[in-house]
Amino acid sequence: MTAVETWRRSARSVAEEVRAGRITAEAAAEAGFEIPAARWERDVHAILSTDRSARAHAAAEAPKQAVLSGVPVLLKDNLCTVDHPTTCGSRILGEWRSPYDATVVARLRQAGAVVVGKGNMDEFAMGSSTEFSAFGPTRNPYDLARVPGGSSGGPAAAVAYGLVPLALGSDTGGSVRQPAAFCGVLGLKPTYGRLSRYGLVAFGSSLDQVGIFARHVGDVADAYRVLAHRDPFDASMREGGAPDVSTWDAGVKGLRFGWPANLWREGVDQAIVEALERAAGWLERAGAQRVPFEFLPGTFAVATYYLLATAEASSNLARFDGVRYGFRARSDELGSLYAHSRGEGFGPEVRRRILLGTYALSAGYHDEYYLKAQRARTRIVREYAAAFARCDVMLLPATPSLAFKLGEKTDDPLAMYLSDVFTIGANLAGIPGLSVPMGLAASGLPSAVQLLGPADSEPRLLQAARALEAEGRSDKIPRGYEREFAWPGK
C-alpha cells in the first residue's frame, strides 16, 4: 500500500501516527505548509497569521498521547489566542494580543492539537463571502474567481485545500455551514450553549456558536467530544452533559428525516436540488425513512435575524471605542475620538450593521423592529419544534446557490444576506446544523446539503452525515484510501 501523505490524512489518523511515534507533532503540523500551502496559499489567502517558530513551540508543548495529538488546527481570527494576534478581520483591533486563550482553544491544546495560525474572516464575522475582511478576501480553492463563503471563509478554504484536517470557526447565521458548503467540507454548528464562547469575540450573543470544520465525519465527532464541556466562564451554557457522539458511525436504520421540499421549489440551483435527491436516496437505502412536510420559508428567518443580530452587534461592538484596543483616530475631544476611531476603524459592512441595530433599538422604533423580531423568533422556534415532533432530523439545502463570484454581492447587502436563507433558522432556534459535502457539481464547484436536528441531536446529525459520506466515498475513492481526500481540481 502506498503511504498516504500526512497532509491528506484525517485528524484521527494523524493523531494515531503521532501517538504511535511514527511521526512527530512538528512534522504533522508542518505537513500542510510544505506541500498544499506552498501550492495554494498565495492564491487562496486563507491564513491571516502564522509563523514557524510559534508552530514549533506549540507542537513541542502538545501532549503526545491524547485524542488530537499532533493534529494541526487553524482558528478563525475571532478566537482569542496568546501566541497569535486576534484581529477579527478588522483594522480596529490592530495587532491586538489576547492575554488569554479562548476556552475552546485551551481545550484543543490540552487534547494535543497544534494551533498553526489564524484564519481569514469577514470583519467581526459579518458577511457571507470573506470579502469584508480588512486584510483582503479569501478565494475558493475550487475556483479562484469565486468566494469561499463566509464569514469563516479562511478556515473552510484551508481545510479544503489541505493545510489542516481540522479548523474552528464561529456560526452566528451560517458562518460555518455556508463556507463549508462552498468549499466542499463538513461544517458543524453545535447546539447553542454546548461549546464555550469564553474568548470568542462576541457578535450576536443569543446566536453565536463556535463551529467545527473537517473533511471526515469521525474528525468532527472527535473535535466535538474534546470541545463540548461546561465552562464556568460562560454563563450561557446548557446544563447537563453534552450528547455522546461516539455513536457517529452507528448507522441510520429507522431514522426519520424531514423533507420540506417547498423550500427549494424555486430559487435554488439545480445542482443543489439534485444533491438533495441523491442524499435522500442514499439515506433511504441505508434504512432511513423520508417524511415530507411543508416548512416556513427562510426569508422570515432572514428578516428576523437582520434585526436581532444587528441589535446585539450594535451593543457588543460598543466596546471598540479607540481607548482600550488597537486603532485610535486623532482627536482632542472624547466624543469625537469615539466616533472617528469607530468610523475609520470599522469597515463598510460592520458600520452598516451597527447603524441598523442602533436603529432597531432606538426610541420610537424598538417596538416596531426589535420586539417584533423577538416575537417572530418565538414563532420560528415553534415551527422547528413542530417539525421535530414528526422527524428526527431535517434534510435541506445549506445554501441556495453554489459558490458565487467575487464582487457579485458586495454592493447589494440584501442579496448577500439572502445567501444565508437556509442556515439562519438554526441560530434563531438554537439548534445544531451540519453541512455535508455531496461531491462536485458539473460546474466543478462543490455541492452540499444541510442536516438540522433538535437541541442535542449532534449524534443523529453525524450518523446521517456518515451514511452520506460512506455512500459518496464508495463512488469516488477506491477501497483502502478512506483516509485520503480528493485534491481540489485544476
Next chain:
Amino acid sequence: MALSRAEAARIAELARLHVPEAELDRVAAQLSQVLDFAAALNELQLGDEPLTAFAPADAPLRIDGPDGRTLDAEIATANAPEAEAGFFLVPPVVEDLEP
C-alpha cells in the same frame, strides 16, 4: 419605509460612529432596503406571540465572589493606543478644573 438623510445622521450620532456627509444618502438607502425587507414579518401576524427568552431557564450560577484570577494593569493596558502607568489615556473629559 424610507429612512431620511437626517434620520441616518441621527442614528450615526447615537451609535458614536462617524459617517462622512457624502455617504449619508447611500447609508439611508441601504438601511431602508433592509427595513423594507423586514416588513415581511407583518405577514406572520405576530400579535400575541411572547418574546423569546433565550437564556436557558437553568442557566448555571457561580458564586459571586473573587476567584483568584487577576489581570495585571500593565497587561490589561498593553494593547491600548495610549497608556501610562497602568492607566488608559484619553483626551480631557472634565475641563476648567482650576482650584
